[in-house]
Amino acid sequence: MSQKPCIGVNVPRVDAWDKATGTAQYTDDLSLPGMLHGALKRSPLPHARIRAIDTSRARALPGVKAVITSADLPRVRYGNWRFSPNTQDEYALAVDKVRFVGDPVAAVAAVDRDTAIEALDLIQVDFEELPGLFDLDAAMAEGAPRIHEETAGNVSVTREIDYGDLAAGFARADYVRDDVYLMPPVSHAYLEPCSSLAQADSLGRITLWTSTQTPYIVQCLLASVLGLRENEVRVIKPYVGGGFGGKMELRSWDVCAAFLARLLGKPVKFTQTRDEEICAGRRRHPMRLRSRVGFTKDGLLLAKELIVHLDGGAYNSMGPTATFLVGNLGAMLYRYPAYRYRGFHVYTNNPPAGAMRGFGAPQAFFVAEGQMNEASADLGIDPIDIRLKNAMHPGDKIRGFATIGSCAFTECLERVAEMSEWRRQRREMRPGRGIGVGCYSFVTGGNFNWFDTKYPFSAAEVRAYADGAVHLLTMAADIGQGSDTVLQQILAEDLGLRLADVTLYAADTSLSPKGDLGTWASRVTFMVGNAILDATRQIKEELFKVVALKFDTNVVHSFECKDGMVRVKGRPEKAVPFGEAVAMVQSLRRGEPLIARGSYTPRDMGLVAPTYSFGAQVAEVEVDRDTGRVRVTRIHTAHDCGRPLNPQAVEGQVEGCVQMGLGYALTEELVMRQGRTLNASFLDYKIPGALDMPGIDSVCVGGPEPKGPFGAKESGEGPVSPTAPAIAEAVWHATGYRARRLPITAEQVLRHLETNPTANDDRRVKP
Amino acid sequence: MSLPHFEYFAPRTIEEAVALLAGAGGRARPFAGGTDLLPRLQSGLVRAETLVDLKRIPELCAIGFDPASGLTIGAAVRLADLLDSPDVQRRYPAMTDAVSQTATVQIRNMGTIAGNVCNGSPCADSVPVLIARLAHLALMSPRGERLLPIGDFFKGPGETALEPDELLVRIHVPPPPPYTGFAFAKLPARTASDISAVNVGVMVARQGGVCGEARIVLGAVGPVPLRAHQAELRLAGATLGARLLEEVGRLAASETRPIDDLRASAAYRRDMAAVLVRRALVVAATRAGLAVADAAPAGDATGASE
Known part of the structure; x- marks a missing residue:
């Protein structure tokens, strides 16, 4: 009897039951005997020298077990970019100086949370306030104070890309746009605040349960800070309630929990409040992007120059990657014969920015797509047609850093045009309504070894047992995106088993094979999936040998694992049940179990990524001309993720991306004043809710990606970028208002309408 | 913390x-x-x-209606209870509009209308219609009970006439007067289930073919919910038409005292007050059985619902 396939079908998430019933245990749900509770004393000032810290009153508070400052900790700086140690600029607790409102200066461990929080107020820090730098120009101004002593001019990272003859391109251009865009800081707004729980054994070795996307990175960096060997730290990732890039680094509370657990011999847990998350968690980079693009009068791109200043805040965090990626992504999606990029990562006294879903792409594509839309209007070419003229195709090369693999961008454009009845709607929509398009491309995994790992980028260990059960061990970190489900699908499918035959043990650095760099850059399905296939190939090799022996197979025949059997292809009677075949292998090996370790590291695939996703999205909006309010009424979206392995999981990712893109377009921004975040709660940080969501038609377009496991590419991040430019174009179509900054507020639209009452209606067919 | x-x-x-x-x-x-x-x-x-x-006190959990005395709402009545009440649904549609746009389903399942009033927030969504309805608050203390018109209750942001030892026990809403229509409109700050940048409660009374008495109450545009008295006077005795409502909206906006904050600028709030007043008046007039010449249909996006 043939089994249902495990790939390409809708499989319910393996974590769905636990999460829906509330039995899933997140880090803050965990408790150990004798556990203490930690809290961080954070700086109230954006920039100040620490003259002295008096912890005596806090230590005297009954119930307080320890209060630590940087004087207690080993003086080791850390940061994700181990590849460039000079970018590692953070201490767990501030040394000599605080650089943003929320910079941790001390940590408390107490018998309960209330006592720990009470103790924070008793810590007295004598600050000498320093001038704060809150915008790019002030930070880069001649003679500006240095935020980090070793970084003159406060520019910590630069990146240059040059190819093609830029001057000649612009000289030939009939039409040149030169625009400046300002993008706001926004919050990941993951629902689970960060939490970590540390336990030390009698020799001081650490076990850390932490809400992270990157267990291996936390393991290595924590060991380096505590002066332990890497393998004296064990990191376990429990269920994680969302990360979106905000949980991919070692953080202050991880270090403090582990240090205090060693110091006190008791487990210590730190959990962040929402206020701490919004004020002092990571955030998406605010950026100033100046983009100059040249076209022929027929709409063909000739040249592009992109100059980007990233407000990185007080520390580098993942800023170096952001600085690289914006430049890389700025050259994606369309064929730019000549390209020049200059990226500057600037320190300010704002809270540090870090990685966030679509890393660099929402900013890069808001600009690229905005300019494409403006060019289409000025040149009198339909926005979809001008994109089709310039679209990337499979096999395209970007000199020096990327070769495009599978690419169904053209098909995506054609598909959304069809789904949205683009040509008719664009012409005939009644006043007050608008339709617009936005597109994107995104990396499937990253090739650049910024962490300087000495292990493969991904690894999987597969253990096959004689009872027919199979174990999968991997460091892949499911943070809610569904990788635990899809990795089990890949394993079951390739060994011809059912999902129920597979048990996953993931994200425990002491059990999972080394290494894995974690969940970011939409890498997990692709890279860990390929590592699994490397392991199953070895398992199958062993199984096929025993089947060949048993049936004395003709040398021209081949074998397969299917329907729970290991069998000769085309000879269904020559089959052995999977478990029995495993038993035969094990017997031949005198009891040694059948275990294989697979790995994946991208090599010779350019500087950026093994392959890229593409897509197009159309937004329909309705604008209330009396109030300026924009309501998004419909989203049509076509995504090229190669072959969708679990279509409903892809759909969930795409819809989640639309929700985030909608917030970026219309409602979300961290409102800053002199380094302070003014809207540090979900009352005033406005995330679109269920009532704001438009209907979404989403389809997957394109064929399998040859490099991907079962043909898969990414789906979790790319679609976060097109929503804002599509909405912005639809708003222009409805009102004539061009947004070159986000979010688009009702008041901006209304003020535009007051001075431009014709509101673009003349561009439509008269009814 | x-x-x-x-x-x-x-x-x-x-x-x-x-x-x-x-x-x-x-x-x-x-x-x-x-x-x-x-x-x-x-x-x-x-x-x-x-x-x-207060939730274990049975009288405080009750909603009552009597054709002579009107609606009584106990202090522990949840916002969701009001939405479920057939009397409120049938006789007080503008209250349903206001309450159904207050906060979110989850909050309405716990929060009370009395709490919404006692917070003294200038942007409380249930308040403008209660003021337009001339509701009274029954305040109980060891000195006994007093009835206070809700219009006299608000003293400033977060400040009310409630004495420290006083408890709001009931809200009295008079029975619906004949030939009148009420309406509520709100402009959420940004998202659909958001706190109000501006909200409005209005009443229009029909007197033959013209508007008789009118009441206009605006929230989130001053330290307390405000009556727009001049705009109300302009309506009294007037034949309703689009141009008049424009003027009344502007007049009402000129009577507001909004501030700039994270949720909206003062200028935008003032402009939106005019729009919401105009839209709410169209709904209220329709409910009162009065035609409005040349009026655009009430917008849906900002909640001036039928």
Whole structure:
């Protein structure tokens, strides 16, 4: 009897039951005997020298077990970019100086949370306030104070890309746009605040349960800070309630929990409040992007120059990657014969920015797509047609850093045009309504070894047992995106088993094979999936040998694992049940179990990524001309993720991306004043809710990606970028208002309408 | 940061509750839904050593309607209870409009209309219609009960006429007067289920073919919910038409005193007050059976619903 396939079908998430019933245990749900509770004393000032810290009153508070400052900790700086140690600029607790409102200066461990929080107020820090730098120009101004002593001019990272003859391109251009865009800081707004729980054994070795996307990175960096060997730290990732890039680094509370657990011999847990998350968690980079693009009068791109200043805040965090990626992504999606990029990562006294879903792409594509839309209007070419003229195709090369693999961008454009009845709607929509398009491309995994790992980028260990059960061990970190489900699908499918035959043990650095760099850059399905296939190939090799022996197979025949059997292809009677075949292998090996370790590291695939996703999205909006309010009424979206392995999981990712893109377009921004975040709660940080969501038609377009496991590419991040430019174009179509900054507020639209009452209606067919 | 320690009482009668409040000498707080009180205690905005839970007092959980005296709403009646009440649905549609746009489903399942009133927030969504309805508040203290017109209740942002030992026990809403229509409109700050940047409650009374008495109440555009008296006077005796409503909207906007804050600028609030007043008046006039010449249909996006 043939089994249902495990790939390409809708499989319910393996974590769905636990999460829906509330039995899933997140880090803050965990408790150990004798556990203490930690809290961080954070700086109230954006920039100040620490003259002295008096912890005596806090230590005297009954119930307080320890209060630590940087004087207690080993003086080791850390940061994700181990590849460039000079970018590692953070201490767990501030040394000599605080650089943003929320910079941790001390940590408390107490018998309960209330006592720990009470103790924070008793810590007295004598600050000498320093001038704060809150915008790019002030930070880069001649003679500006240095935020980090070793970084003159406060520019910590630069990146240059040059190819093609830029001057000649612009000289030939009939039409040149030169625009400046300002993008706001926004919050990941993951629902689970960060939490970590540390336990030390009698020799001081650490076990850390932490809400992270990157267990291996936390393991290595924590060991380096505590002066332990890497393998004296064990990191376990429990269920994680969302990360979106905000949980991919070692953080202050991880270090403090582990240090205090060693110091006190008791487990210590730190959990962040929402206020701490919004004020002092990571955030998406605010950026100033100046983009100059040249076209022929027929709409063909000739040249592009992109100059980007990233407000990185007080520390580098993942800023170096952001600085690289914006430049890389700025050259994606369309064929730019000549390209020049200059990226500057600037320190300010704002809270540090870090990685966030679509890393660099929402900013890069808001600009690229905005300019494409403006060019289409000025040149009198339909926005979809001008994109089709310039679209990337499979096999395209970007000199020096990327070769495009599978690419169904053209098909995506054609598909959304069809789904949205683009040509008719664009012409005939009644006043007050608008339709617009936005597109994107995104990396499937990253090739650049910024962490300087000495292990493969991904690894999987597969253990096959004689009872027919199979174990999968991997460091892949499911943070809610569904990788635990899809990795089990890949394993079951390739060994011809059912999902129920597979048990996953993931994200425990002491059990999972080394290494894995974690969940970011939409890498997990692709890279860990390929590592699994490397392991199953070895398992199958062993199984096929025993089947060949048993049936004395003709040398021209081949074998397969299917329907729970290991069998000769085309000879269904020559089959052995999977478990029995495993038993035969094990017997031949005198009891040694059948275990294989697979790995994946991208090599010779350019500087950026093994392959890229593409897509197009159309937004329909309705604008209330009396109030300026924009309501998004419909989203049509076509995504090229190669072959969708679990279509409903892809759909969930795409819809989640639309929700985030909608917030970026219309409602979300961290409102800053002199380094302070003014809207540090979900009352005033406005995330679109269920009532704001438009209907979404989403389809997957394109064929399998040859490099991907079962043909898969990414789906979790790319679609976060097109929503804002599509909405912005639809708003222009409805009102004539061009947004070159986000979010688009009702008041901006209304003020535009007051001075431009014709509101673009003349561009439509008269009814 | 963390919820402070407090004593908790759950009395069974109004008298017990009032005695507990009075006995605490201003250090007690009545506690109904807790949707505003608990976060404020946690953040230190409100201090209380004692919480007096009202939810176990049967009279405070009741909604009553009598054709002669109108609607009575107990202080522990949840916003969701009001939406479920057939009397409110049938006779007080503008209240349903306002309450159904207050906060979110989850908050409405815990929060009370009395709490919404007692917060003294200038942007409380249930308040403008209550003012337009000339509701009264029954306030109980050891000195007895007094009835206060709701229009006299608000003194400033977060400040009300409630004495420290007083408990709001009931809201009285007069029976629907004949030939009148009420309406509510709100402009949420940004998202669909958001706090109001501006909200409006209006009443239009029909007198033959023209507007008789009118009431216009605006929220979130001043330190307390405001009556737009000049705009009301302009409507009295007038034949309703699009141009008149434009003028009335502008007049009402000129009577507001909005501020700039995170949710909206003062200028935008003032402009939006004019729009919402105009839209709400169209709905109220229609409900009163009055035609409005040349009026655009009320916009849906900002909640001026039928």
